Amino acid sequence: MTRSAGTAAERDGETRITVWVALGANLVICVAKGVGGVIAGSPALLSEAAHSVADSLNEVFLLASVKRSRRPADKRHPFGYGKERFFWSLLAAVGIFVTGGCFSVFQGIEAFRSGGSESHKGYVIGLIVLFAALIAEGASLVRAVRQVRGEAREAGRSTTEEIRQVRDPALRTVLAEDSTACAGVVLAMIGMALHMVTGEVAYEAWASILIGVLLVYVAYALGKGARAQLIGEAADPAMQSEVRALLRRQPEIDSVTALLTMQLGPDSVLLAAGIDLTAGYDSETVEDAMVRIRDELKARWPELDQVFLDVTDAAAARRAAGREEAEHPAGA
Structure with missing residues (x-):
């Protein structure tokens, strides 16, 4: 099936809404995780706060990419500005790698070196914050998946196939971020719960490191895709x-x-x-x-x-x- 120019414009509008939903969720979650992490002294929670900071910055990049990529062609850019999407997607991948992945791994290593303990109140605060974050991240992920399903129906493909073939880097990045965020929150909750039960900070430290490794992998996958598109990827x-x-x-x-x-x-x-x-x-x-x-x-x-x-x-x-x-x- 083919897609009309009007449908492309509508899809851009859908993508903007999806990115705005993700940005709003991440800003609220970022503050909650940061405050909760400081109060609880939780490395896993602080690494999740860093993850949300990276995601929030990336959403700003993605909003800029959607707007700038639709500028009309001119003498300096006779083929238009469509590759702006790929450039900002690459910056988003770098942001996930540095702000999210590297900081999370650093937090985990620091937790191993310094040890640490949390009060019962700290555990409760941390788990409440993470549960709320999981709901917010899940809502944002549902929004992104609904858009992908709509595009899959339009293209006559299955949702799974559409996810593999998503060409809009803004939507692909939001989908990857929200999926990783949900997985990261679950890891942080498991690490904090095991720390609470056993008194061993190593569980939270490992959770933080695993979150960092997951973010580094996602950043690599997104960056690889953006690189292929920037240097001139062939059509389907x-x-x-x-x-x-x-x-x-x-x-x-x-x-x-x-x-x-x-x-x-x-x-x-x-x-x-x-x-x-x-x-x-x-x-x-x-x-x-x-x-x-x-x-x-x-x-x-x-x-x-x-x-x-x-x-x-x-x-x-x-x-x-x-x-x-x-x-x-x-x-x-």
């Missing part, structure tokens, strides 16, 4: 196959000699195709055919907003290759 392989098949069905096209794509943004793809024309058509007919084919491609895939069809002479290329082989035979 299934879409490439369908485009090639459509071109081959055209009576004016004898063969498709090359087909290159690049993702310029979540809903923007560049297509450059080399085509060899069928003999017998005059220039005016060929020109009309090129216009018709471009229009058909864009009608079928609205995200193909940059289409370049390069007419080549495949027969000449094959003759040149034959002469090269005759002059320089293999093994000679």
